[in-house]
Amino acid sequence: xxxxxxxAMIFVIGQLIAFFLDGSISQIxxxxxxxxxxxxxxxxxxxxxxxxxxxxxxxxxHLGIWAAVIGFVFDMYYTGILGVYVFIxxxxxxxxxxxxxxxxxxxxxxFLVYFLGITVLVTLGFVANAFIGQAQASVSEFLVNTLxxxxxxxxVLLAISYFPIEALYRSHRR
Amino acid sequence: MQKFFSSRKLVIVIVCLIISFxxxxxxxxIRNKRSTPTLIQQFGNDIVGFADRIVAVPMNGVQHGFxxxxxxxxxxxENQQLKSKVDQLAxxxxxxxxxxxxxxxxxxxxxxxxxxxxxEKINAAVITxxxxxxxxxxxxxxxxxxxxxxxxxxxxxxxxxGTVAEVNKTNSKVVLIxxxxxxxxxxxxxxxxxNSKVVNGIITSYDSQAxxxxxxxxxxxxxxxxxxxxxxxxxGGVIPKGIYVGTVAKIAEDDYxxxxxVYIKPAANLNDxxxxxxxxxx
Numbered sequence: 001x002x003x004x005x006x007x008a009m010i011f012v013i014g015q016l017i018a019f020f021l022d023g024s025i026s027q028i029x030x031x032x033x034x035x036x037x038x039x040x041x042x043x044x045x046x047x048x049x050x051x052x053x054x055x056x057x058x059x060x061x062h063l064g065i066w067a068a069v070i071g072f073v074f075d076m077y078y079t080g081i082l083g084v085y086v087f088i089x090x091x092x093x094x095x096x097x098x099x100x101x102x103x104x105x106x107x108x109x110x111f112l113v114y115f116l117g118i119t120v121l122v123t124l125g126f127v128a129n130a131f132i133g134q135a136q137a138s139v140s141e142f143l144v145n146t147l148x149x150x151x152x153x154x155x156v157l158l159a160i161s162y163f164p165i166e167a168l169y170r171s172h173r174r
Numbered sequence: 175m176q177k178f179f180s181s182r183k184l185v186i187v188i189v190c191l192i193i194s195f196x197x198x199x200x201x202x203x204i205r206n207k208r209s210t211p212t213l214i215q216q217f218g219n220d221i222v223g224f225a226d227r228i229v230a231v232p233m234n235g236v237q238h239g240f241x242x243x244x245x246x247x248x249x250x251x252e253n254q255q256l257k258s259k260v261d262q263l264a265x266x267x268x269x270x271x272x273x274x275x276x277x278x279x280x281x282x283x284x285x286x287x288x289x290x291x292x293x294e295k296i297n298a299a300v301i302t303x304x305x306x307x308x309x310x311x312x313x314x315x316x317x318x319x320x321x322x323x324x325x326x327x328x329x330x331x332x333x334x335x336g337t338v339a340e341v342n343k344t345n346s347k348v349v350l351i352x353x354x355x356x357x358x359x360x361x362x363x364x365x366x367x368x369n370s371k372v373v374n375g376i377i378t379s380y381d382s383q384a385x386x387x388x389x390x391x392x393x394x395x396x397x398x399x400x401x402x403x404x405x406x407x408x409x410g411g412v413i414p415k416g417i418y419v420g421t422v423a424k425i426a427e428d429d430y431x432x433x434x435x436v437y438i439k440p441a442a443n444l445n446d447x448x449x450x451x452x453x454x455x456x
Binding site (some may be wrong): 078082134 | 190191194196199200201202205211215218219223225226228229230233234236237267270294300301302303304305306307309310311312313316321339342347382383385401428445447
């Protein structure tokens, strides 16, 4: 008989792959994603966390702690400025968890919750970067050229990966 | 709402905010002043960098496949264009060799050691790019162990693309010249204008709309024309002289009409970087 791989392990490995894919996609498609004036940033790391909120057991997977850990690594490795995503990732996970519990579990409510999550994530990221002088765009520029394209990209990515990942978690619940 | 803002949660939020601002301030200060990040950060970055290669290498391989197919389709046209340039190149190369030898002999005669132009290259591959709208930043696979130091200039293909911002043992972060933050973009550059008059200045900002580097505050009256070549001047710091930056695209008055502002078209394509070289002054 085949031994089942525990879902916690799949979650952690998937988390790491999603984290590295963020950077690789940004690098490979930089000509398209960062073409002036729009910037689209893939947030697969957050998507993986939020999908775990939807389908997995948040308590058993220790999602809050994982969000903080991966946020810390994100700060350290990608941006080099500590203390930004280490707090934003767990906050987004918490918010998604609270809102998702109020809604009936379906694709549309997942879509809506993820929409809110990405909005919070990108907006707080902008505020933090503006605070340290990295981001110099005005608020209207930010809304049109960063938030809207990033939302579009990430929602498309969610729509693509929602059902395969749901199937993955469902096969492990039995 | 009661549940959201109970006093315990409020305290947690405030504590988190304070820690967050503290960490941000400290890391910005470290980035601006010290040559390397703290040891723990360096160590972590090295480990993550190693793990990243597992994902980055196959992804870059896939990209290579697509690029090669695209190149194959353009080959004929490119071949025609290149043929016309080859003769010219051979001539320049021979002349360059002769001049280099002459230069060496003259230096020896004058007892001059290394000047500002001498530099060596450390070649590195790009592992990944920061997934962020605000930091135009890439991570390369060479670090302290290979001799990379903070603030060294980085060249890709024909010209300058940025500087090293953070050095770990086996990887480092490069901030591209397209980064519009206040604390980047300070290269000393020069333009050789008509009558070989030299205009010195620094890169003051970047115009992302037109993809132009801006060299501001020029009071020199030397006549510059569109197409003049821009190189690093080697003044101040670790950047060697003679790294190609780009060509003059436009010359305009600054906001107050007192000085000139030169728009420079960068030689390297900043959105398609795979292999870079870090220039080390000898």
